[in-house]
């Protein structure tokens with residue numbers, strides 16, 4: 031079943047076209063990884079799907095519904111950012127509860143979901159701390175927890191691990207893989223890291239200047255890159 035469909039999706043800033051008529055169908059439960067050089071349009075594409083950026087052309091379908099005109103809050107998807115974007119004046123618990131409160135969920139539901147997510151992400155001991163009192167890895171877990179409690183139909187990650195040191199990046203990558211195996215939520219994940227892409231993805235999309243260079247399972251791209259450009263990102267070292 032298709033969870034998210036991009037049909038001829040385009041983005042222009044004035045006369046500058048940064049996304050060129052992109053078609054992708056993301057299956058329900060699929061882990062899709064987006065890679066490509068800095069400035070190729072990865073964040074713009076995610077932000078359009080999230081509703082944080084207006085779509086200039088084409089149709090975005092989420093769960094069988096055209097959502098081009100819907101605000102982020104009506105799209106039932108959650109985005110996790112590289113810089114965590116936590117509220118500094120709120121505790122971890124409040125950060126995680128905030129989105130649900132805005133949606134007027136009842137206190138019982140909020141409490142239950144926050145504890146559940148804290149358990150999955152092993153952040154129970156930090157629930158009453160402020161973000162400033164946490165390490166980078168702990169903050170990234172809180173940012174993920176804040177997305178999980180909403181029980182969205184899809185997760186969007188924009189380079190969530192790129193601010194972490196190498197060891198922590200490996201640990202968090204394994205956590206994300208475990209989380210996906212457990213929740214099987216539709217996920218679109220942007221990364222610069224080839225290992226992250228190869229190990230997490232069901233399929234990888236290679237973007238080049240706002241257009242799809244190649245899309246397919248990691249091993250297909252690795253063994254049969256469609257171009258030198260793809261080979262540089264994914265393929266065997268030359």
Ligand code: ADP
Nearest residue numbers: 043046048066067068069070071072073074075
């Ligand atoms: P990536 O995430 O792959 O590094 P982005 O999606 O951030 O790339 O940016 C894609 C292109 O769109 C870049 O050339 C960038 O300069 C341009 N861009 C992004 N946001 C804006 C904006 N608000 N106004 C004009 N150009 C923008």
Ligand code: MG
Nearest residue numbers: 072073074188
């Ligand atoms: Mg980006």
